[in-house]
Amino acid sequence: MMHVILLGPQGAGKGTQAKMLSKAFALAHICTGDLFREHISKQTAFGKKAKQFIDAGKLVPDSLTITMIKERFAKPDCKKGFILDGFPRTLAQAEALDEVVDITHIIEIKIGDALAIKRLTSRRQCKVCGKIYGIDIPEKVKGKCDNDNSPLYQRDDDKEGAIKKRLHLYHEETEPLLEYYKPRNITFSVDGSLPVEKTFQALKKILEETSL
Ligand code: AMP
Numbered sequence: 188m189m190h191v192i193l194l195g196p197q198g199a200g201k202g203t204q205a206k207m208l209s210k211a212f213a214l215a216h217i218c219t220g221d222l223f224r225e226h227i228s229k230q231t232a233f234g235k236k237a238k239q240f241i242d243a244g245k246l247v248p249d250s251l252t253i254t255m256i257k258e259r260f261a262k263p264d265c266k267k268g269f270i271l272d273g274f275p276r277t278l279a280q281a282e283a284l285d286e287v288v289d290i291t292h293i294i295e296i297k298i299g300d301a302l303a304i305k306r307l308t309s310r311r312q313c314k315v316c317g318k319i320y321g322i323d324i325p326e327k328v329k330g331k332c333d334n335d336n337s338p339l340y341q342r343d344d345d346k347e348g349a350i351k352k353r354l355h356l357y358h359e360e361t362e363p364l365l366e367y368y369k370p371r372n373i374t375f376s377v378d379g380s381l382p383v384e385k386t387f388q389a390l391k392k393i394l395e396e397t398s399l
Contacts, residue, residue, distance in 0.1 A: 189214060189268040189398065190288050192275070194364060195296035196357045197350070198303035198310070199379040200386060203319065204296065205272040207387050212394060215269040217259055219252060219276075226255075244349030246356060249279045256280075260287060276361045281368075293368045294393060296379035296386065300354055307350045311339035323383065 189212065193201045202218060209216035223241060226234030233251065240247045256274055259265070275281040284290065298306075310321040313332035320326045320339060327333050344353065368374050377389040 189270075189292065189394065190290050191268075191270045191292040191294065191394070192290055192368075193270060193272050193294055193296060194361065195379055196298060196300070196303045197353050198306035199296040199298045200383065201272045201296060203383055204387055204390055205270045207383075208390060208394065209270055211391060213267060215262075215264040215267065216272060217256070217265070217269050217274070218272040219256060219274040220272075222255055222259060223247060242343045242349070244344050244352035244356075246276060246360065249277055249283070252276075253280060253283045256284075257287065275364060276357075278360075278364065278367060281364050290368070290371075291373060292394065292397065293365070293374045294390060295365060295374070295376045296390075297376055298379040302380055303354055304347075304350055307345050308347060310345050311341055313337050313339055 191208070191214070193205055195201050202220075205216045205218065208214065223234070223237045227238050227241070228234070233255065236251060237247045246252075252274070260269075275284050306321050306323065310319060311326070311330075312319050313334065315337040316332060316334050318332055318334055320332075326339060328336075330339055331337070332339060343349070365374060375393045377386055377393070379386055381389075
């Protein structure tokens with residue numbers, strides 16, 4: 188049973204890689220950012236609370252985030268294993284996670300801040316199908332989704348001011364989690380600056396070799 192955490196700064200490609208891995212290994216893909224955005228678009232009370240933090244480039248408080256992820260773990264698709272994308276992001280979240288599941292892999296996707304900023308400022312997403320574009324995967328017709336021709340939008344927290352805050356928070360709050368997990372000997376690292384497929388092959392190899 189695989190319970191994988193992908194760690195890495197915004198723009199490292201966690202979402203893209205998590206989607207590819209979840210297909211290849213039949214694992215549930217749990218992305219806290221997407222869960223929050225879903226609550227926001229449905230205008231739930233939970234979404235309204237989270238939105239003010241997200242738009243400001245801050246972390247949503249641990250209590251809200253932990254409640255939300257526990258609800259997600261209760262869904263049946265998690266029984267076959269999962270990949271966490273965007274969680275845990277703080278020590279309190281990592282400790283709360285340890286109370287409910289055994290993590291099998293922590294994989295860091297490494298990129299530098301300059302590349303992260305370049306990727307995030309160019310990131311655009313289709314509102315209809317969710318496909319993500321950017322410097323590495325440009326759309327064919329500017330501003331339109333290749334799949335359905337819908338307009339692409341930029342996330343409010345992908346504006347430059349919020350990006351810098353988010354990267355700072357990553358280094359301050361999330362990167363230290365690598366030290367937290369290190370003694371368990373389940374931490375791995377891949378190069379996230381490579382083309383998507385190359386990074387994917389490196390991740391796939393880690394999961395294949397450790398599940399023998
Ligand atoms: P992401 O799409 O992963 O960049 O997440 C977007 C935003 O959602 C983040 O900047 C945070 O405001 C919020 N968020 C996502 N995951 C978490 C988490 N584990 N803890 C706190 N806030 C989170």
